[in-house]
Amino acid sequence: MTDPQNPLHPTDLQGDMSPEEREAAQAANEFDATQALAAAQAEIAALQARNAELNDQYLRGQADVQNARRRADEDVSKARKFAVEAFAESLLPVTDSLEAGLAVADATPEQIREGAEATLRQLKSALERNKVIEIAPAAGERFDPHQHQAISVVPAPGQEPNTVVTVLQKGYTIADRVLRPALVTVTASS
Numbered sequence: 001m002t003d004p005q006n007p008l009h010p011t012d013l014q015g016d017m018s019p020e021e022r023e024a025a026q027a028a029n030e031f032d033a034t035q036a037l038a039a040a041q042a043e044i045a046a047l048q049a050r051n052a053e054l055n056d057q058y059l060r061g062q063a064d065v066q067n068a069r070r071r072a073d074e075d076v077s078k079a080r081k082f083a084v085e086a087f088a089e090s091l092l093p094v095t096d097s098l099e100a101g102l103a104v105a106d107a108t109p110e111q112i113r114e115g116a117e118a119t120l121r122q123l124k125s126a127l128e129r130n131k132v133i134e135i136a137p138a139a140g141e142r143f144d145p146h147q148h149q150a151i152s153v154v155p156a157p158g159q160e161p162n163t164v165v166t167v168l169q170k171g172y173t174i175a176d177r178v179l180r181p182a183l184v185t186v187t188a189s190s
Contacts, residue, residue, distance in 0.1 A: 009076060022084060023025065031125055036079075041077045041100060047056070059149075067073040069097060085097040086125075086130070087130045090126040090130060091126055094119060094122045094123045094124055094126060096161055097115070097118065097119040097122055098117075098119055101115040101116070101119065127172075130174075131174055131175045132172050132173070132174050132179065133172065133173050133174075134170050134171075134172060135147050135148070135170060135171035135172060135178070135181070135182040136170045136171075136182065137163060137164045137169055137182060137184060138164070139166065140159075140163055140164065141164045142160075142162065143162040143163060143164055143184065143186045146178065147171060147173070147178055147181055147182060148164065148171070148181055148183075148184070149171075149183050149184070149187075150167055150180045150186045151183050151184065151186055152185045153185070153186055153187070153188045154185055154186075154187060154188060155187075155188050156168070156187035156188065159187045160187065161187050161188060162186055162187065162189065162190040163186060163187050164184045164185070164186055165184070165185045165186060165187055166184065166185045167182055167183070167184050168184065168185065169182065169183040170182055171183070171185075
């Protein structure tokens with residue numbers, strides 16, 4: 001009699017089986033093992049296919065990233081090239097005006113002045129179109145070390161210290177970045 005706490009394995013009962021029953025049990029076990037092996041091989045094949053698919057996706061992703069970097073580098077290079085080109089193109093009318101003014105041999109001082117003023121307007125317009133903006137602080141404006149450079153300090157009784165007295169040379173910004181600070185004279189501290 002078998003103990004319910006310790007059941008016998010089917011192979012333990014083979015002693016009680018006939019040779020045909022044993023052969024049938026062995027064939028059944030081999031069939032189950034073959035099916036398990038086939039299922040495991042199918043799962044391995046499916047995992048290998050998935051691995052190959054993921055590897056292909058990874059390689060394509062890497063290629064896409066490299067292509068995006070290359071395109072971005074080309075875009076930056078073109079932007080720099082064409083930015084300079086656009087700036088130079090905006091200065092050509094100024095050059096034309098200066099050459100036209102110099103070609104007039106018998107111009108009066110008034111004509112020369114008018115031509116110079118018109119050319120200066122063209123130049124300022126070209127600079128503004130290209131985001132080059134003048135820094136010209138007014139007298140009495142607070143000194144800004146980010147946009148102004150103090151060349152000298154003068155005593156100014158009754159005025160607040162560190163205020164602009166005179167502008168010796170205008171400064172310029174380009175796209176909110178100081179290209180050249182304005183050279184100024186400022187009041188002394190008390």
